[in-house]
Amino acid sequence: MDRLANTVRPYAWGSTTAIPDLLGTAPTGEPQAEMWMGAHPGAPSRIDRGTGAEPLSAVIDAAPEAELGEATVKKFGPHLPFLLKILAAGAPLSLQVHPNLVQARRGYEDEQRSGVPIDAPHRNYKDANHKPELVCALTPFDGLCGFRAPGESAELLAALEVDSLEPYVDLLRAHPEEAALREVLTAVLTADPEEMRVTVTEAATAAGRLGGAHAPYAAIAHHYPGDPGVIAAMLLNYVQLQPGEALFLGAGVPHAYLNGLGVEIMANSDNVLRCGLTPKHVDVPELLRIVRFEATDPGVLRPEAAPDGEELYDTPIDEFRLSRYVRPEGAAPLTLPASPAQILLCTAGEPGVGQLTLAPGRSVFVPAGENVTLSGAGTIYRATVVA
Known part of the structure; x- marks a missing residue:
């Protein structure tokens, strides 16, 4: 280690x-x-x-x-x-x-x-x-994360009452999902830069005035004034x-x-x-x-209980497997099973990892097949693979 x-x-x-x-x-x-x-x-x-x-x-x-x-x-x-x-x-x-x-x-x-x-x-x-x-x-x-349903994006854009956005609103309301999303994103990214700068400026001003669901996009425009990505962002789910x-x-x-x-x-x-x-x-x-032009649910993940106090973030990917251990005061030492190579990262407390003590933000590399014992209190993220 x-x-x-x-x-x-x-x-x-x-x-x-x-x-x-x-x-x-x-x-x-x-x-x-x-x-x-x-x-x-x-x-x-x-x-x-x-x-x-x-x-x-x-x-x-x-x-x-x-x-x-x-x-x-x-x-x-x-x-x-x-x-x-x-x-x-x-x-x-x-x-x-x-x-x-x-x-x-x-x-x-x-x-x-x-x-x-x-x-x-x-x-x-x-x-x-x-x-x-x-x-x-x-x-x-x-x-x-991911596209909203086109109708939801249409309502968000329409509420801004910016004339140059009306063609996008019409496309989102009238076309099938994939075609609507593709046509609007293409139009936004290929528009005349100066015309789009004006559109984004007007949209950002209206978003700041409306607040609520529009507030995140006003904040984005503050960092990227005139950027067509501000309008593209309104097509996506806010999470x-x-x-x-x-x-x-x-x-x-x-x-x-x-x-x-x-x-x-x-x-x-x-x-x-x-x-x-x-x-x-x-x-x-x-x-x-x-780009996949389909409306999706962002799918917020919460850790699932696994054996020995491990909490797993389940994903359909073999290249990585992320889990965490949230260890309270007085928790008994726990020996992790031997596995492929892994990285252990502390984000809270000062838990023991083998003979080492990790402070927040510190991490260790554990070669394949090496057993590691966790002790003390703290939160540890464990990254490895599905092999």
């Missing part, structure tokens, strides 16, 4: 205080958006087994079956198949979707053949993997998670995180297609090919 030294990513949308508050460190004044735990090449965690700190990715590369487990390597290859994060949103993230596995492989191969540099700002596919993800709230957490609740985001589901602190886990990928709320590249044709 190894303590992890993790990298914090300073993306502009990050909170300046949430991650420092969790870690018990002083804020720097700069945004601290994500803390990565895992072996992603973009920011691998580091461990020290007595010969100096080295990337977890290099340790796994040197002995993948010993570190990950034979079954994991056979199923997913010689790489840790998930990435665990602490995510701290102080402003809305970009409105985005992720490809499925077939789409990711095809898109990556096409861009490789075309010679698009891997770090090019217009590159869509940084790897050949899909990116299903799960976010679990540590504080009240707001987000957008408020309470601590312990979670959202699962599958392929093709448009979503954005708006505010709050959470634990996020995903397949080990960086493939993102953006719809708006960003100054970054938006590839409209490729986006429209990936």
Whole structure:
């Protein structure tokens, strides 16, 4: 078992205080958006087994079956198949979707053949993997997830009484679900930028005046004035998670995180297609090919009781399995069964993990087959795979 030294990513949308508050460190004044735990090449965690700190990715590369487990390597290859994060949103993230596995492989191969540099700002596919993800709230957490029913979106837009939105309202009311959602999103993202800027400004002003169900979109527009993603966001379900609740985001589901602190886990990928709320590249044709144009229930997840006090967030993905242990004062020590490689993250208290004590925001990597005993009080998130 190894303590992890993790990298914090300073993306502009990050909170300046949430991650420092969790870690018990002083804020720097700069945004601290994500803390990565895992072996992603973009920011691998580091461990020290007595010969100096080295990337977890290099340790796994040197002995993948010993570190990950034979079954994991056979199923997913010689790489840790998930990435665990602490995510701290102080402003809305970009409105985005992720490809499925077939789409990711095809898109990556096409861009490789075309010679698009891997770090090019217009590159869509940084790897050949899909990116299903799960976010679990540590504080009240707001987000957008999946399309609303077209009729609901029509009513939300109509209440703004903005003349330039009336064609979208008519489309949403008159067309079948898939056609309505596709046509409106396409129209929003391909509209004249100056005309759309005016529309968004008028819509944001009206949303601020109306409040209620419109208030989240006025707040989004405050961060992204004139961005067409503000109108696209009104097509989506607004979701408020309470601590312990979670959202699962599958392929093709448009979503954005708006505010709050959470634990996020995903397949080990960086493939993102953006719809708006960003100054970054938006590839409209490729986006429209990936998006699933269907109204969905966001499906808020709550942990399900499993043996030995484990609480499991059940998802249809094998690359990751997220659960937690909420241990009260006086709880008896508990030995976790041997499993594939896992990462244990403390979010509250100071529980014992083997011979180590973890403070909030600290984590350990546990190689495959190694038993771990939990002791003391606190909350521990456990990330592993379904192998």
